[in-house]
Amino acid sequence: MSARYGMVIDLDRCTGCGSCMVACAAENNVPPATSRATPRTGLTPMLVRKVSNGADGAAKREVFIPISCMHCGNETPCVSVCPQQAVEVDKATGIVMQMPQRCLGCRYCMVACPYHARYFNWWDPAWPAGMEKSLNPGVAVRMRGVVEKCNLCHARLHSAMEKAAANRKKEIDPADYIPACVEACPTGAILFGNLADKNDGVFSAAHSPDAFRLLARLGTEPKVYYKSGQAWVRALAERDSERAKESEHV
């Protein structure tokens, strides 16, 4: 199979509830925060960011943008910089695979990622006593000092492949492979599928006029698309839009 798995996230449908964040953490055995963790040292392979249009009062608008690894398809920044090939692009699926077991923890990939989609284990993973019995057996627990990120719930893909093999089928049944975040979204804002398949709903969604990718001009060909009918939201794709020129900084 040579698929290109990707997502189209409808920002008009995202209510910022955070179900995707929690479901992702539960599926991937991400540890809960230590007491000293902050939003800058947390482990959130799926992170929903709240962005405002900068106005006040009645003109204020907010949008919630779920950000996970974009699974960049061209000159993937993190893949080319890892000194020991602990990241690679899986040619069969287009998924950017991270191997925490080979990771040295140099964090060069984190510097390289423009989407800040990579997270470092600053602490040893720890759960309250006994809670490790609630961990997902399909996903290895990492240790401190390594980088991790979204891998499109590769354990679920693996189960789907095993199931197909057991049924003597060559291709997986798409219904068997649904990442945790996609499954969890209560409004169905995240569409997941094979971008290489023209019949897949995700293909037409990705090519609709309202669809955009973040920082597409960097040329990394991310496989996570966003969609919105609101012009100010679409303008968040690149820095040099009208909105970005407002001096919200200094």
Next chain:
Amino acid sequence: MSELLVVDRRWIARGAERSSTTRFLLWLVPWVALLALGIYAAGLCLYYGLNQTNMDNRFAFGMWIFLDLAIIAMGAGAFFTGFLVYILKQADLKPILNSAVVLGFICYSGAVAVLMVDVGQPLRAWFTFWYPNTHSMLTEVTFCITCYLFVLILEYIPVLLRNRQLRKVPSFLVFEHQLHHLVPVLAALGAFLSFFHQGSLGGLYGVLRGRPFAFRQGFAIWPSTFFLFILSAIAVGPSFLILVTAAAEKLTGQKLVQPGVFRKLGLISGLLLGVYVAAKAIDTLIWLNITSRAVGFAPWDFYSYKPFGSALLFLEIVPLGLLPAFLLTVPLTAKKRGWLLCGAALACGGILLNRFVLTVQTLALPTLAFDEFLKYIPSWQEVASFAGVIAYGVIVYSLSYRYLPMFGRVKGADTNVSVG
């Protein structure tokens, strides 16, 4: 105690003037204490993990990486001096070569030590050699730095073995003599390796497509920062050498090298600095107007965050770039020691600023349209670890000066004292 004094004296070369043992120990005490603190801080990081630092997911590289890049640039004096002496046949720089090697050894071993604490899983450091990624600049850096450290060790051993007591061991003398033949080879190898790793350190940032502040166009697979880093390293290496040697002269109260050596180093440093500044200016113009704009990043995306405004760019190029180049080359100022040292210090400052801007400012700047400009202040463990490295350097340099022929004799040519 007098026993100790006698033993100590025996390790010092005959006829060499050195301060008393007590005074020397007193000198060492604060540095040893600082080193102990640094080891403790590093130990905390190794034991508890990198949460002991103030680095985070957005500042994945912090003070340590900045200082690593800075040290390695400063330590470029080692290979460059060797290159000048053995390949370009500048024999009048020979007297300073040994100390350059010692300085290089200190810089590189210190950098590697800090790197071992900086990574999350130091026991996996060998994975880079086992699963190398040929596309990654960091693989290149790792290979070349470890090989070059090995080269530096090989270059340091002869200096070590020329210690008064160690010379007495015949096999050491033989070994040292054999190594003699290797020295030009080592110098060439060192130059080759250094060329690549100094460049790759620049390449580390220049290839970052995801960070338009750092990303540069280049030549084939090498971004312009590759060449700019090499140029800046060979420009600052001699200056740093001048500063350290001058400081050693001040502290020991002895004249260690002929003034001509300083002037020559200064001239070389200044000329290279001038070329570097010109190259950097062109590179900056291309980067700001073409490379970054093409991906939607305008100059104000980089320079509108106080205190990191465009004044910093100006500072790097003019007061810390053109000015020292001028001070170091123009005879009016280069002749005077005070101005020379000033120029050398400004040159070092400029390169420090350059490394800082590329390591720290790159990460502080937002990439996504809704990102913010971030702040980062290193924790005491980070500062202490690095202070420990400086202390280590001072201790090694002090010990080398006291017990080894780092500089040879200034007046007269004593053929016994070979410095190459």
Next chain:
Amino acid sequence: MKFSRRDLLIGSAGATAGFLLTPVPWKLLGDVSIWTQNWPWIPQPVRGPVETTQSFCTLCASGCGIRARMAAGYPVGISGVRNHPITKGALCPLGFAAHQLNWHPQRLREVRHRGRAASWAEARAAFEKARKEGPVAVVDGRSGRAASSVLEAFAKKENDSYQVVPSVESQALAPYADWSGDPVSAFGYDLENVRTIVSFGAPLLDGWGAPGRFTRLWSERAVGAADPQLRLIQIESSLSRTAGCAWQWVPVREGSEAQLAAGVARVLLEEDLVAAQGPMPQLSLVEVAAQTGLTTEAIRDLARKMVENRPVMVIATDGNPAIAALNVLLGAVGAPGGIIKRGERVQPQAPYEASGGSPRAILLDATVPWEFTPKTDGEVFRFAAWDGGGNKADWLLPAPGFLEELTDVPTAPTSAVDTYAVALNLVAPPAEIKGAAQFLLELDPSLRVVEQVIHRRCEELFHARRGMVYAEQAIAITEFDSAQKFEEQLRKGAVWMDSPPRISAFRCELKEWPAENNVRQGTNWAAAWAPPVLPALATKLYQESNLRELPAGRQA
């Protein structure tokens, strides 16, 4: 032969070279890498085959369908159930990590009496003693369950009182109960048929009702078109998530919602936008504009928009009669797309009264919210699975936690149609755990046990021959051969849903416009979450990101 130093050196060099050619150093290197992957202090998941079963989350009254992946007897993953007719596969953000709750550090594992460890025997003795001295009160936090009937039966036997703490959403329906004389648990919101919703601060898209019900409706009908089928008008003082997603956000001054309702009612009546003739509110439009911070034109516009796309329904956060009165005016009571009365199988309940009779002891079921503190002199027996701290209960009694108790799932408070389901206990509770119903059954073994109650209810439903059963597919209940087969299907995770009721008009008598005093209770995104603690992974939402604030009164 003389063995010289040279020989030693050559020998060593040779040995080293040879050694490097053996597998030994490379295997050792490999072993080192394995050691660095698996330090002994890294927690490991359980081993064993993974099976998927279905049940229901009972942490709030929504009763969302959940699919639990089980390994070695523990749930290792929770997801929603797509085929659930109401929740449609959605869960709240906390539900996805609910399976961690049973190991929360604040899990109650032993009986505690005023801070010190005690035993069930002591608790029982104390309760019986109190009961001999006078009447006790049994307080239920979620009525309608099989366990509720046990609690109620126990209380009724000896003239004790059985009281119910109404849920946040039930409180909003209280005015209709007052005006019509029907019990509050009979009412629901017919969201499925409405075309305009005017929400006075109700967090419809973020913690109101069952997570999937309105979010899916809204996603299908309210998004993506310039003139959507479903219009959500959110009246709220700040930009909440619901307000941000709404078709129109009306930013009203905080605390002036009731005044706005009065103003809108005036416009509706004056401009003949509704069939009703009155009652007319006291406030003038200018006064309303001043108090709400809106212009009179904006208020008029709001009123007109409300009736443009009918049916229209008003939803409030609390039981404010001034807002509920709008529904009466709009004809949204007892009509499709409005406040409707559900089926017939409803028992009236008495709401909790603070000073009802001064009981000698109060027994609080685990479903009663943790913040609930009864004002009484009697001894308080508090059932809970987690210790929320700061509680002034005399007795803390460890109740079953997540998926540890067999229970049933009655109709959710906001539902438009009756449902029924059985939540199997998938996990064996630790020793010393006992629910309130079980505790009372030990005191009075003549009561019917929970399982029997469930059994009876299944039989009743089966014999009524109404409704559909939603498992993999939807099957009519009449297709089942026996009540037992029907119950079996429910125990496997199916949901019974009543046929949509004939919506009968019921009369709400409004003699005059209610006074516009506001008793606004704040809600937050975790308001409906019953446990006083959050699952461990909730830190992703409020500590490891800036997405949410830690809800007031919750512990991490």
